[in-house]
Amino acid sequence: MLLHAINEIGLNVDYMVGAQLEGYDCMVKLSDDAKIMVLEGDEYLSSPIDRRPKFHLYKPNVAIISGIAWDHINVFPTYENYVEQFDLFCGEIVSGGKLVYNTEDEEVKKLGEKWKSTIETIPYQTPNYSVEETGTIVQLNGKSYPLQIFGQHNLQNLMGAMNLAKEIGIENDAFLTAMASFTGAGKRLQKVAEKNNFVMYKDFAHSPSKLKATTKAVKEQYADRKVIACMELHTFSSLKKEFLPHYDNAMAAADHALVYFSPEVVAHKKLEPITKEQVLAGFGGGVEVVTSTEEVRSFLNQFDFNNTALLMMSSGNFDGIDYDELGEEICNELL
Incomplete structure (x- = not known):
């Protein structure tokens, strides 16, 4: 700024x-x-x-x-x-x-x-x-x-x-x-796509405080829209079992929330394995937890994106999701 x-x-x-x-x-x-x-x-x-x-x-x-x-x-x-x-x-x-x-x-x-x-x-x-x-x-x-x-x-x-x-x-x-x-810094609430009453943002948020602040901001800005928030546990800290409770209610402002992590990334970082149940408990419930990119896409495919704000939050890319392509796909499907 x-x-x-x-x-x-x-x-x-x-x-x-x-x-x-x-x-x-x-x-x-x-x-x-x-x-x-x-x-x-x-x-x-x-x-x-x-x-x-x-x-x-x-x-x-x-x-x-x-x-x-x-x-x-x-x-x-x-x-x-x-x-x-x-x-x-x-x-x-x-x-x-x-x-x-x-x-x-x-x-x-x-x-x-x-x-x-x-x-x-x-x-x-x-x-x-x-x-x-x-x-x-x-x-x-x-x-x-x-x-x-x-x-x-x-x-x-x-x-x-x-x-x-x-x-x-x-x-x-x-x-x-x-x-x-000023429209913002790169990857900080950066608008990816917009059509009619649909908008999509990407954000670097991954820590509990940033996750909570970013999700809350989108819901406040689009109070009359459905807010779908997806985040990836990708950093060393976020994938530590002992750190997960710090995410309690971090995505509570979203109407629908998904948390993705890759067991392979956990193993690559030489961390103790974590389970879907541990992640769910860490977030205080109210989120869907998945461990594959295909499950992320399946989660998104269930929604009608009219009157929706979609927020993708990660320091990675959900192991292969191209945000620009995703935004374009959703826009092309809207009436």
Whole structure:
């Protein structure tokens, strides 16, 4: 979001991000003349021989923490150990620096309150907004701003990015005006297909918090439509038997939900086998659990996709489903 506004306004910055952005031809830029560097943080290890989280190396002047949700349990074996990395990150903010933080995430809020006596802290939260057919209208300082993005988690991120933008000289009005043309980052609620009253999205969501936020966002945006949500357990963390209970009710906002995992992938990652019953229990029921791509397709084939929002969530592709082809097939079958 920040880089989109920067691009729209025409500021010269260097950057490193983890997703392809519209308006940018690459995900990393390093130059001799930019006075600002925008880095997307990542708590994962720097390399196999440097086991420090990447974001511990950044030494930022201004930092943002938008949310903390336990992940990478092969590296951070306990929740406390995972949260500690963000506390250590706050300690790497340079003297006189600032921390922008989301007050609606309990762990982040604790960090913001802990560090406010040491560095300047800037809290933010979800703005006042209304759901519109084309997206969202945000109200701020008596003015309305139409946006194409939707979902509470996206609007929280919007406010965080707005506070960052202000630190580099972009006023709130200019930032929100620039965001009118923002359609989202690649694989983050990315629209795949749309026809009449059918729409299909794909999303990278795979952690419990991201899964819950994304499913909830689609249901809120398409409250009068049937929401079908499919997700793939694909990462090391998600396929660990001990981690499954963290997915409790993560897809409750969907009208119909499917969870797919591949026993072969579990074996390839050298993890203890998991069963359909364990996955079902982990999600708190209310989902159909399958273990083959053919079963995913059979699940989808049972539905009439008129008046429907379809959401496909995975860091993989359900072992062979081409989302563009699937969207085209469904659109061709609609009246």
